[in-house]
Amino acid sequence: xxxxxxILKTVTKIVVFIILTFAVYLFFSGHHTxxxxxxxxxxLASAFILLLLAHDIxxxxxxxxxxxxxxxxxxxxxxxxxxxxxxxxxxxxxxxxFAYIGIPYYGKIGLATITLFEAGVALTVVGVVVTIILSIxxxx
Numbered sequence: 001x002x003x004x005x006x007i008l009k010t011v012t013k014i015v016v017f018i019i020l021t022f023a024v025y026l027f028f029s030g031h032h033t034x035x036x037x038x039x040x041x042x043x044l045a046s047a048f049i050l051l052l053l054a055h056d057i058x059x060x061x062x063x064x065x066x067x068x069x070x071x072x073x074x075x076x077x078x079x080x081x082x083x084x085x086x087x088x089x090x091x092x093x094x095x096x097x098f099a100y101i102g103i104p105y106y107g108k109i110g111l112a113t114i115t116l117f118e119a120g121v122a123l124t125v126v127g128v129v130v131t132i133i134l135s136i137x138x139x140x
Contacts, residue, residue: 005054012054025121028114032138037118041125048130057137072127079120082113 023043030036051060085097096114103109 009053016047016050019030019043019050023047027118030118038108038125040118041122044122045126045129045133048126049133052133052137057134060106068081068127068130071125072124072131075120075123075125077120078123079117082116082120085113 023040026035027037027040028035028042030040048060048064051064083094086097087093094117096112096117098110098112099112100108
């Protein structure tokens with residue numbers, strides 16, 4: 001018997017958008033306030049988990065055709081290669097560089113290499129958490 005989850009599916013569309021926006025905010029606010037790749041990745045993974053609860057796994061895997069084990073591996077690769085990139089310039093492992101660039105009509109913005117490391121951490125967290133949830137749900 002199919003359970004009619006119209007309210008859950010409708011609310012999920014709105015809430016997932018809010019969660020994704022909050023995850024991006026947490027990711028980029030991590031340099032000056034609490035947040036960053038780990039917390040942003042956890043919040044992003046919670047959006048995927050909410051989608052999995054509202055819909056069945058096959059529908060979500062059809063709409064988001066990622067192998068989350070590969071997402072986690074890509075995140076580790078990005079984080080480690082960003083850390084090892086500083087070794088190429090004779091700096092200690094995980095040293096960061098920071099520069100300002102000018103964008104027309106916007107002004108100067110600061111860019112830091114730590115953002116790449118945080119992106120790797122976020123991808124790793126999302127990949128691992130969603131893989132764990134999918135592995136648990138296969139047994140049910």
